[in-house]
Amino acid sequence: MNWRWVSLAAALAAIVIGYGAFVDNDDVPTANHEMPEQPGYYLKDAVILRTREDGSPGIELIARRIDQRLSRAPARGEAITMESVRVNYFGKEDWQWALTANSGLVPPNSRVVQLEGDVELRSLEGNANAYLRTNELAIDTEKNIAYSTRSPVKVRFGQHAMTVKSLRADLTSEKLRLETVNGRFDPQPQR
Template sequence: MADRRARGDVKPYLNIALLVIGCLGVAATLYGTREFVNSDRQPPGSTPENSQYYLTQPVTYKFDKKGQRVYKLIAKRSLYFQSGVIQIQQPNMRYAGAKKGQWHLTAKRGFVPAAHQRIRLNDQVEVVKHQADGGKTHIKTDQAWVNPDQHLVTSSHYVRADLPTHRLTGMGMRLNTQTDHLKVKNDANVTYQQ
């Protein structure tokens, strides 16, 4: 009889022990899964490319002295460095400086030097403006500088510009985004399209 009573007293403790072991197993599994899922993220306390800080999908607006929007810049990510340099991944800029419509500028990368108001666009730079009559201007180059305060987009690289009536190619360009005046600086070649 004493044997049965002793075994009966152990059974509730055994159930509690099994329940605690089961909970610990579930907790360990959840913690391990969390570490596996988050393994591609930056380690705590580090930033990409040793930047001071970074923003994911930032949206930047620039306004003139009258309060009119000059541009809207959206990026995949912006890296900010101690030196004041900003690196921009996949910049997408809507430049509203033109009298009719707006210019749309895209690139793979962008760069803002320390203490500058200019933006350098690099790699597969495209500058596009849709005209009210359905035509469009489409400019391609490898690198361009955007100077919003002067309403200029400039480049010293090879440029190909497809306009509604002709194609313009050459080395270097100067585009005034307010007047829509485009000038190819060197070795200009014009091909008229029908």
């Protein structure tokens, strides 16, 4: 009779353990088989040159590091981030614009480059003291237009400085449009 009680107790224990495992399934750790997010690619000390149809240089992008993250949603695309960015725009007649920034971002499926942190735009032809400086600037790489995304923007002309609310620079025609100019010219001390 002892074996019957032991068999019955073992059967009841198996039922209780099985029921407990079935009910407490949420507390059981599950294995995660997903790969951690990996870069689609990354480049260090990158120099990327986009040429025109005739083969002449158009835009040169230089960055300490460029990363593209893979997206799990294919329709969303991939964002591209950059560190220590310099963009050179070559004109048709050898003129050139240089744009520098601490970091940059190209949103998924976009032709606009968003630059941030000590952004500076200067023409390498003509007056070396004339440049634009702001914290953020965006560039439409198809239309070759740079525009401010945040206010204020500091503009220097030789020994004079002016603060404006927003700007738009056409890099092809070399024209600058300042909007809502509430600044004034202040003489800068000679160095």
